[in-house]
Amino acid sequence: MIYTNELKFKYPKENTLSFKDISLLAGQQTLIKGVSGSGKTTLLHLLSGVLTPESGSIIINDIHLEQLSNQQKDRFRAKNIGIIFQRNLFIKSLSMLENMLLAQRIAGNNTDKEILEEILRELDISNLSGKIPHHLSQGEQQRFSIARALVNRPKVILADEPTSSLDDVNCVKFTELLKEVCEKFRVTLVIATHDSRLEQAFNHIVELNHKK
Amino acid sequence: MNLIKLALAQLTSKPLQSSLSIALFALGMSVVSVLIHFERQVQQQFQNNLAGIDLVVGAKGSPMQLILSSVLHADNPTGNIPLHEAEKITNNPMVKSTIPIALGDNFMGYRIVGTTLDYALLYSAELQSGQWYKHSMEVVLGSVVAEKAGLKTGDEFTGVHGFIEHGHSHDDHPYTVKGILKPTGTVIDRLILTPVESVWEVHDETHDDCENHHCEHHHDHHDCEHHDCDHHHDHRHNEQKSEIEIILGKVDRQEELSAHELNLYNRHRGELSISTNTGQEITSLLVFYNTPMAAVMLPRMINDNTSMQAASPAIELNRLMGLLGYGMNLIRGLAWIITLFSGINILILLWSSLSREIHELALLRTLGATKSKAFMLLITEGIVLATCGWTFNIIITRITGIIVAANSDWISINSFPPILKEEILMLVYALIIGIFAALIPAIKAYRTDIHYMLQKL
Structure with a gap:
């Protein structure tokens, strides 16, 4: 489902980061572990097409990501990849429902309220969809983050340090929920984190420990 | 979207x-x-207000003032011109037609304009009610005047001398409202039209009054022709009258006159001579050309050879707009x-x-x-x-x-x-x-x- 090969990336004026090859199966739930600065976020951004690799190849769902133009990558990301950020990001002038619909529209999909309702029901946040981001708790916002990552029926969800601001109880709750919905909607899940609390919940762990 | x-x-x-x-x-x-x-x-x-008027003939003075007073009715007139002089212009072969304008009084700030019915025709004004005036002292009101003054046909009112709302009122010469015009969106909405004769009739008496006080010279002195002549002037008249009497006495006794006195005496004599041949007067004459040639010939003819001036509304208004335009x-x-x-x-x-x-x-x-x-x-x-x-x-x-x-x-x-x-x-x-x-x-x-x-x- 997701393969990388000889992946290298170079920031301007810095050393080249090289990543070890990874290969993930469809539906697999994977933890990418590494200390800060090991390139976890860089890898996620490479996988999502936000960054372009210096060399090497990324194949997601049989598509060579490095061969796509920037615009094609934007479209590919919108259709195939759901992203959960470290912090909860929403357009604060729009209601949660509008935020969700916006994600669908940007992906060029017709707004599909049925799937949206199903997702919100699954995450137990249907009754909150009329509110604006500002009026929700962190936990509620995080559920909407998951919901938004799912609205376009992506193949993959990439999550970048999603639990760093959560306490132990919420960390477990969140991880369980995320794993559950990804299983239900048959989405491959990749979490990049340095949070060791997550290790026990995942069978497949990729360790990034190279230092430049 | x-x-x-x-x-x-x-x-x-x-x-x-x-x-x-x-x-x-x-x-x-x-x-x-x-x-x-x-x-x-x-x-x-x-x-709209120009309404195709080619030329305005009036007393000498500022051409813009002449246009403002006689066409837009927004300024005081430059003075009066003798009717017989005006008639000469009317009879000129280059002139298609003319409309006389005689100003002098107002009612509630709205000007009473002595003119012919051609003036109403000029602005294609139609009657809302009543009928056109036929005789002296009958008036037709512009729509705004009728509305603001609340006058109906058959009502009577008296004019106030000059162009400001308050002043000497000609109580013994009431006007009768004969008709009211439909709104036209032009200056005529704010005018009261009457035959020229009405203006003469109302002011004939003032004339007589004035003559007794040697007021006639004001007709020569542009700043106070007979319609502007109000009661303040009586004092000055009396002073000047006595001065003139002294001068006349000196002349009788063949004494020397100072420059000032000589000046006054000459003026007084001039006035006497004008007043003797003064017939009826109007304020200005709206002229329509017969031929494009007239635009070149007529204004120069009038300005050079008569005591009157001719001003082209188009030129003066362009000048005015130019001045406004700068600001x-x-x-x-x-x-x-x-x-x-x-x-x-x-x-x-x-x-x-x-x-x-x-x-x-x-x-x-x-x-x-x-x-x-x-x-x-x-x-x-x-x-x-x-x-x-x-x-x-x-x-x-x-x-x-x-x-x-x-x-x-x-x-x-x-x-x-x-x-x-x-x-x-x-x-x-x-x-x-x-x-x-x-x-x-x-x-x-x-x-x-x-x-x-x-x-x-």
């Missing part, structure tokens, strides 16, 4: 800043817009500067909110919005602000129009004008300013590195 919705949501989430930007933008444009309307309407009004250009320039600054204000608004909400942009981009979409979002916000500004400008202009129309006295303004071609052009300018103001923030949005932005979270 969703771009516009998103842009609107972004702007309405900061209502204060957005509305300030819009208000400032609208204000600048409104000034420009109001000026355009004002200029347009004044010009139109002038054009208006200045205000217009200021208004464009305001508009420009409000454009900069929009730039600052967009830039600062983009800086504050850069993570929202990063979000949109990671959700799959292309760079050009991010660019267009900012441009759309600029366009939305500019369009709102323009719309408010149109509303402000219309409200101003209604207020001005309700308060203007000598110019009738269309209170709800249609959207002018210039205003459509202003929309184009507004959009250009909006787009330019949004351009720099939009470029910033376009260039934003989402990877970098997301790492800064």
